[in-house]
Amino acid sequence: MSTPKAGREKFKRYTGPAAGWGALHSVTNAWLGSSQPIKNIRALLKANQHGGFDCPGCAWGEEPGTGRVKFCENGAKAVNWEATSRKVDADFFARHSVAQLRRQTDYWLEYQGRLTEPMRYDRDSDHYVPISWDDAFALIGQHLNALDSPGEAEFYTSGRASNEAAFLYQLFVRIFGTNNFPDCSNMCHEASGVALGASLGTGKGTVTFADFEQADAIFVLGQNPGTNHPRMLEPLRDAVSRGAQVVCFNPLKERGLERFQHPQSMARMLSNSADAMHTAYFRPALGGDLAVLRGMAKYMLQWQREAQRYRLEGVFDEAFILSQTSGFQDYIAVLDTTDWADVVAQSGLRLDEIEQAARLFCDAGNTIFCWAMGITQHHHGVATIQEIVNLQLLRGNIGRAGSGVCPVRGHSNVQGDRTMGIDERPSPAFLDRLQEYFGFSPPRKPGHNTVEAIKALLEGRAKVFIGLGGNFAQATPDSRVTHAALSRCALNVQISTKLNRSHLMVSNDALILPCLGRTDIDRQASGHQCVTVEDSFSMVHASFGQLEPLSEGMKSEPWIIAGMARATLGDRIVDWQAMRDDYRTIRAAISACVPGFEHFEQRLQSPGGFHLANTVATRCWRTDSGKARFIASDLPADLLPEAVRSSGEKHDLILQSLRSHDQYNTTIYGLDDRYRGVTGQRDIVFVNQHDIDRLGLIAGAKIDMVSIWNDGVERRVRGFRVLPYDIPLGQAAAYYPEVNPLVPLDSYGVGSSTPVSKYIPIRVEPSQGDAPLAFSGA
DSSP, rough: OOOHHHHHOBBBOOSOEEHHHHHHHHHHHHHTTTOOHHHHHHHTTBBBTTTTTTOSSSSOOOOTOOOOOOOOHHHHHHHHOOOOEEEEOHHHHHHHHHHHHTTOHHHHHHHEEEEEEEEEETTTEEEEEOOOHHHHHHHHHHHHHHHHSGEEEEEEOOTTTTHHHHHHHHHHHHTTOOOOOOOOGGGTHHHHHHHHHHSOOOOSOOOOOHHHOOOEEOOOOOOOOOOOOGGGHHHHHHHTTOOOEEEEESSSOGGGGGGOTTTHHHHHHHHHEEOOSEEEEOOOTTHHHHHHHHHHHHHHHHHHHHHHHHOOOOOHHHHHHHHHHEHHHHHHHHHHSOOHHHHHHHOOHHHHHHHHHHHHHHHHHSSEEOOOOOHHSSTHHHHHHHHHHHHHHHHTTTTTTTTTEEEEEETTTTHHHHHTTTOOOOOHHHHHHHHHOOOOOOOOOOOOOOHHHHHHTTTTOOEEEEEEOOOOHSSSSHHHHHHHHTOOEEEEEEEEBBGGGGOOSSSSSSEEEBOOOOOOOOOOOTOOEEEEOOOTEEEEEEEEEOOSSSSSBBBOOHHHHHHHHHHHHTTTSHHHHHHHHHHHHHHHHHHHHHHTTTTTHTTTTTTTEEEEOOGOOOOOOOOOOOTTOOOOOOOOOOOHHHHHTTTTTOOOOEEEEEEEEETTEEEEEOSSSSGOOOOOOOEEEEEEEEHHHHTOTTTTTTEEEEEOOOSOOOOOOOOOEEESSEEETTTTEEEEETGGGGTTTTBOOOTTTOOSSOEEEEEEEEEESOOOOOOOOO
């Protein structure tokens, strides 16, 4: 088997800034590694430009009206990774059995190239073999129509899918008769949608790109933009340079939040200088953000009462609170009953640090709060986000220019997919519009989220799994359980651009259906098609592929969905062929069924797309009370889950999963993590040197990690090298998906069912028979 290049395993402390020369070198290597660098450079110049394609990486928005290069280091990696000339075809599968492929790493699997023709698993030979598209669709229809109930099928969606594909997918599935839509939102920002929906009446962020230019302070919580959303670094740098506060909360000192060298600044590059990226940096305990925010609110209440005593202007926006909010007095009561000792114990910060953060917040005018999975992937993620909203409501920082809340989404259209109806609990209003436009009765019973889908597959209550993009086997928690669940399917269908581990979880029947990516030209009967996506700022953009597909056997996601639907349902309700031939037909249906998309086709012609109006911007609150809601939650009695406390086991460390700089979600572009000084490896764990000494470990040696839960199941990962790192005492960090096996399926957020991947109590054990690896500068 061909093996991708891997660097020599080593550790060396990184001293440079984020981006800059390091990013330029990395992008150059990615270009050369694609085997078609000239074509990909030309394509990259069209990334995020009007008439070009939307970056298949993150969902960060675009600065309007600029014609500059609009891709970052990791966007370039995403494009080069997708736009490779390497192929995974019938000859490849003839050479490699599924058993052989299972022994390969996730990096190796995707490195092999683009899937180019539909394949069906042959159990007798343990190989995938070619199948025609028509036969593949007929097989899917046969399996689905043989189910006792539509609820015995699970329909997964990745955030890569376009608006057109997502709308068509949910239409197909709801006509089939189920709301089983586990999706990637369930595993990342579900807590954001739940919290914001309850507090503000919308599950989306409330800011636009322009608001960042008007903000006096930007608070960044549980987020690492240098790796996960690199284009966010520029507005943060600009904020610091104009005198705004950029206040960061992160247990790790992430390079992108410390120093930044803009690769498009000739002066910075030639002088090898960098810009500061924050004005204050706090390092709370894992799971301690709720306590930090509660402490800030308690200080604000104390100052408000002192001001009232002396008849001075207080820190609360009393007029806003009185006219625009509900639940204020209940929230104040919770602030009064919260004990300062609990705030300090859970936050991991000193009282003077919390007071400093509160003063920075109160001294600023317009303020934006941003967050990502360091906030959402906790047991109390929903309550933490509602506490963010509570702070903003105290200052009137919602529905005002330069202010608001900004959950920074991950994949490039994860927000758009939810807008299009990929939701296991759809609103009655959306179902009513589908019914009126298409003339069928959509199912009203709530469907399965990701955790519920895994359990249904494991228990045999679901028999068919169809994955629209993504890598379900590796993105999900409790990997051994998830792999077993997928392997019990009567049929496992994966619609994919590249080979991944989800294709190898085979049972009775399995299909690989190769689809076009964002960079590929999509031609249908009516001509060259565009698709659309929605970014974190609710801007909707058109995306036109730029590169010729590697094979005629690769089909677009809408084409594939229409084929599955037609084979399963026929044309009695929807003319699937018309939808397939011309995506304007899909957009006409979206325009009729999804509020905000009226005159969809015409509005797409505007450079930069169009904005989906957010009612919160005009202080129109779609809550039961018609007002923004203060929602009061008590601090957890203990950050350790009950299932850990009742297990009787002592934990050694609290582990969080994170990404390396050479990956995006489950896609691993390489084996380096430049900003953390790691080269040529991924099975490592970052630990404070004092904890290494306390636990009797040796830096550079290998350990096993075992997560603690009370169900009697051993969840263990083996052979992780210990790297001394500047991380708070008692904490550890390691890459996912490698540590996903440690996350119990039943460890999920209250109200969100989001897997708790940022708070994993573990014990550690030395691995046997391995010498420590030398390292320098850690």
